[in-house]
Amino acid sequence: MKSCLIVDASKVIRLVARKILEDLEFESEEVADGQSALEACRRRMPSAILLDWNLPVMSGIEFLRALRSLPGGEAPRVLFCTIENDLQHIQDAIKAGADEYIMKPFDSEIIQAKFAQVGLL
Amino acid sequence: MKPDDFAFLSDLVKSRSGLVLTRDKAYLLESRLMPLARKRNMKGVDELVRVLRARRDEGLARDVTEAMTINESFFFRDIEPFDLFRNTVLPIFRKSRADTRSMRIWSAAACCGQEPYTIAMVLKEEAAKLAGWRIEILGTDISGDMVAKARAGVYSQFEVQRGLPITLLVKYFKKQGEMWQIDPSLRAMVQYQEHDLLHDLRPLGRFDVVFCRNVLIYFDPETKTRVLEGIARVMPPDGLLFLGGAETVIGVTDRFKPVPGQRGIFCLNRDPASAAHPESAASGAGAR
Numbered sequence: 508m509k510s511c512l513i514v515d516a517s518k519v520i521r522l523v524a525r526k527i528l529e530d531l532e533f534e535s536e537e538v539a540d541g542q543s544a545l546e547a548c549r550r551r552m553p554s555a556i557l558l559d560w561n562l563p564v565m566s567g568i569e570f571l572r573a574l575r576s577l578p579g580g581e582a583p584r585v586l587f588c589t590i591e592n593d594l595q596h597i598q599d600a601i602k603a604g605a606d607e608y609i610m611k612p613f614d615s616e617i618i619q620a621k622f623a624q625v626g627l628l
Numbered sequence: 629m630k631p632d633d634f635a636f637l638s639d640l641v642k643s644r645s646g647l648v649l650t651r652d653k654a655y656l657l658e659s660r661l662m663p664l665a666r667k668r669n670m671k672g673v674d675e676l677v678r679v680l681r682a683r684r685d686e687g688l689a690r691d692v693t694e695a696m697t698i699n700e701s702f703f704f705r706d707i708e709p710f711d712l713f714r715n716t717v718l719p720i721f722r723k724s725r726a727d728t729r730s731m732r733i734w735s736a737a738a739c740c741g742q743e744p745y746t747i748a749m750v751l752k753e754e755a756a757k758l759a760g761w762r763i764e765i766l767g768t769d770i771s772g773d774m775v776a777k778a779r780a781g782v783y784s785q786f787e788v789q790r791g792l793p794i795t796l797l798v799k800y801f802k803k804q805g806e807m808w809q810i811d812p813s814l815r816a817m818v819q820y821q822e823h824d825l826l827h828d829l830r831p832l833g834r835f836d837v838v839f840c841r842n843v844l845i846y847f848d849p850e851t852k853t854r855v856l857e858g859i860a861r862v863m864p865p866d867g868l869l870f871l872g873g874a875e876t877v878i879g880v881t882d883r884f885k886p887v888p889g890q891r892g893i894f895c896l897n898r899d900p901a902s903a904a905h906p907e908s909a910a911s912g913a914g915a916r
């Protein structure tokens with residue numbers, strides 16, 4: 508089964524995302540900050556990471572840079588999912604190694620379209 | 629909605645657009661016609677039907693039809709057809725049109741432009757191989773509102789996230805407030821025109837590749853046949869047709885046949901009297 512790590516400080520968003528991803532047959536794990544996300548990835552690399560930008564402890568982009576330098580850290584498809592919707596943020600994300608970028612608010616159709624985009628559906 | 633009101637509206641929409649509304653679309657009729665009724669200071673859909681029954685109101689009848697010709701689209705819809713267009717169809721025409729270096733492509737139900745602009749983006753991405761080529765893209769739709777929106781090329785955040793890869797958003801769109809505006813170079817590649825598929829298509833000219841996706845599904849069998857045969861008449865013998873994932877030519881017309889192994893692509897049947905080969909018929913029927 509494909510797995511997705513959901514990284515978002517909001518419990519509500521994590522819940523909504525988990526529900527959508529379960530319908531798409533992803534097994535999901537939730538964390539609330541970048542540091543915990545990194546630890547989760549050290550334990551086991553997920554197939555996908557749904558990543559918010561503004562996080563306590565370690566931000567989304569800091570996490571992404573750290574992830575990409577881990578052994579095996581190139582493997583997960585990383586999809587940013589954030590309220591930041593200006594070109595600069597998007598370009599920085601791509602440069603840091605993000606595969607896709609979702610601008611909040613999102614719905615199941617957007618999640619599905621983006622996961623298809625990165626070849627996971 | 630009263631059954632005979634529904635019947636009246638669905639007859640009206642069908643006679644004007646070929647669109648078939650089944651009973652389960654009654655709620656859609658209500659929800660789409662309510663704003664229209666309000667705009668005209670009517671109390672509701674009941675009154676709108678009463679007015680339409682009482683007198684010939686061309687403007688209102690047209691607005692009703694437009695509200696119902698379901699207008700939903702995404703960039704790179706279904707992904708695969710555009711991969712096929714890029715990797716299979718373009719190379720074929722690059723060879724067969726090497727002498728004239730020109731091609732015409734038609735998006736026959738262009739909606740708000742996502743399909744023709746997707747084609748334009750694919751061509752841009754392939755620009756290196758197409759240097760010196762003149763490629764025209766025409767987008768047509770029955771709805772004037774859709775055509776106007778397509779021309780403007782301005783999309784909501786929601787619309788640019790359905791199907792458009794983020795790298796292409798960054799490359800070909802500019803943010804304008806909360807909206808995203810497509811690059812002028814892409815807008816310049818596409819011409820738009822209001823056109824009803826049920827009318828004579830020949831004034832539009834000839835097209836090497838036709839995208840007619842997710843519109844036939846709304847038509848009844850006779851209208852499907854009529855539209856496909858009309859399209860066949862504006863294509864050269866080696867032209868190619870793309871249909872939507874739920875659409876086929878099988879059992880609709882023998883002017884086209886599926887291209888084996890290329891899901892969603894159809895070519896002209898040179899010998900329409902003999903039915904399509906059984907193996908290609910099977911691959912077409914298996915489409916999604």
Ligand SMILES: C[S@@+](CC[C@H](N)C(=O)[O-])C[C@H]1O[C@@H](n2cnc3c(N)ncnc32)[C@H](O)[C@@H]1O
Nearest residue numbers: 697699700701737739770771824825841842843
């Ligand atoms: C569901 S959209 C499909 C858009 C696009 N081709 C796609 O696949 O995403 C259907 C479009 O067909 C248009 N349409 C409906 N009846 C039509 C007709 N008789 N002639 C031309 N366009 C029509 C509608 O206005 C609408 O924009």
